[in-house]
Amino acid sequence: MIASDIGTAYAAHVSVLQQRSERALERGGFDHLVVPSGTLHYQVFDDRDYAYAVNPQFKAWAPLTRNPGSWLVFTPGRKPKLVYLQPFDYWHVVPEAPSGYWVEHFDIVVIRTPEEAAQHLPADAARCAILGEPQSALGDYVPNNPPAVVQYLEYHRAFKTPYEIEMMRGASRTGVRAHRAAEAAFRNGGSEFDIHLAYCAAARQDAFELPYRNIVALNEHGAVLHYTELDRDAPADPRSFLIDAGAAHAGYASDITRTYARDTGSEFQQLIDAVDAAQQRMCAQVRAGIDYKRIHLDAHLALAGILKNFGISRLSPEAALETGVSSVFFPHGIGHGIGLQVHDVAGFAESDRGGTIAKPEGHPYLRLTRVLEPGMVVTIEPGIYFAELLLDGLRQGPHADAVDWNRIEQFRPYGGIRIEDDVVCTDGDPINLTRDAYAEAAAS
Template sequence: MYSNHYKYVSEIINQGLEKAELDGVLIYSGHAHNYFLDDMPYAFACNPHFKWMVPVTETPHCIIHYRLNAKPVLYMFQPQDYWHSLPKMVEGDWTAFFEIIAIGCKEDVPDFSNLKNHCWVGQADSCEYDNLQHNPKVYMDYVHFHRACKTDYEIENIRQANVLALKGHNAALQCFQKGYSEFETHMAYMLATQHNEHQLPYGNIIAQNENGAVLHYQHMQRNRLSKDDLKSFLIDAGCSVNGYASDITRTYSLVDNEFSEMIKAVEKMQIAIGKRAVVGVSYIDLHKQAHHMLADILKDFDVITCDAQTAHDSGLSNVFFPHGLGHYLGLQVHDCGGHQNDENGTILSPPELHPFLRLTRTLQENNVLTIEPGIYFIDMLLNKAKANSRDMGKYINWSRVNDFKPYGGIRIEDNIVVKAENPVNLTRI
């Protein structure tokens, strides 16, 4: 599987280099930066261009020297250091595609200052060579556009990241049913997935009751709610496998009631819209369809009183669904290139009514993306709607809003592989 992946990656890099009139590229894995006035570093996050080529995700100071028509060289950082344990020696199918040279310190890195026609891909402050172009736009745009189409190797990694995250989601659901705190639930997730905090593709969102209405809720309450108070649970949590992310959200109600019925309705439309992620479809259109379907649900539950078209066009549906339907997923949880309309870097901005949409492209075979519709009861947005000059509030049934507010909100999110027909849902397997 890796050999086909390597073939695709090297073709894209070759074409990107030719387009940028370059002969080679140095791809730097990155390094951690220290806190201000401190000798403690922020968590290390590997350059996605680096881990696209090699599944080495936790080792700083490595460099891939890739040239047209030559075997690439991987300078693998193996410091002689008694402070930390050595990075694991490399193994796996992929090693056959590289000449691997261990480097122990800066002096072991070859002098690249005489390289001609090369670029450097890495953090802005990481390149010490004036002769190298830093992250040249022509090359970057080309690669970012084509990185959106995933190879079988990449899809398999994302699938495994889904399998692992679902273990964590199961453990978390059991915690909710037992009335555990948000923090206890988070710890159970970490244990079930065997992840460290810095290995998560993004910070877990573990939210009970009203906290579900905070889109990126980041606190984890240490105290347990009483059985009478605990109502709902929203968990948005993923895993990483070989540098590839999963990104999954589920929402639960503690008992069967109107809120659990609303969750079912959102889940049904979420699965339906996931099936529409086929080649040639505009993701902007899918996002708008989602607004219509969610507005229908809001009307069915008597939360709004107007039809779906009015709810969408007036911006009313944005009050309850204020984020995008989803985004590309892969080496980055919000994978790059979502607004890039072509390999020349032409940007297709989100529509004015939907500024937070991270993906505006027409879908291609083997794009991997999330489908994550939601309905939330967010005070700030509801208050704005109430004060809205276009009198948006007249379409809102405020007593029904009050009924649902204690539950926070609903989000259901799966990871989907785009196909010509029958997209593959990696989360429901």
């Protein structure tokens, strides 16, 4: 998208935010929306700060992710105001003056100290819905996070504007570039740490700038769902590689997972190919009116069918789902919403007034239970794992004879498989941001 198109899309995005915010303020009975960008957190008994993470409610308005001490003010009928902290500081690099396609949509006030912000906020703090963490309090302006306001804004944040989709497309392109570099590092014999560094270098993002900690797992480590240890030494026999890693773009995230076999002619590669084919069919289910819980349950059936086809499970897919055996090999949810946050908010929201849509019984780790609608962006991430703890539980339980333990032992050294794409729900066919980015990279 060229700069002029981004500017047009962003203008429409801000208009949508204003409409949503006005309605949210009505719901909560407030006159102003006030959003601090957040402040630095310091380690206990130390003067070192943790990596700064911007308030998602703040970066929804402006593509600013490294600006602690700033504030956003919206009053219906008025142009949004940005109180922009640009301190006098010779210890650290000072944020540059605001510039770009977005600045014309704000009345911008530059301040030199955090305390100066108070004089540019609405006169009566009691009439403000202040969204942020307690640490962002400034005098009377203490974040109150009124539920009616937060529920409305978070519910509707599931529906991405065209501008947001384009930012997520940018995050996908960056993530795919880095994933390709990580695969090359694996095939060149790199350790988990080496692969992680190759990923960051290709993404041009440091570890704290990525939307979440990279999962870089070789061999058996692939069975640990959130493996982040990053061994410094490569294994003597690198058999498999699972990487779950994303990238950031203007405050938005991508979330991509791929699994590779060292020997592309191995049976483990065949298992990867089977999961990949099933995953693409699951992505095709991301359509308006489809209950996301159904995709999750269908994923269990599809993966249980793969386990049976490979001689690992002796059960029909339906029996594997009913008995919980499928959850031994696929213990997490099929995915989640994604956008400003990797695990985006309001995944269980019944409506913009609150309420919760329950998870399917026996599936506690599903992060999204809503019916899909155009504009939603979700991940689809099925997996098959050979996790020692879960397998031990199966061996000691009533369904121990439901699987072939010799076949499990053959696959256990490979850890597991997960494949994940970011998919946009539309009025018609879904848009797979991840596969599109891979196709673009292959064609360039």
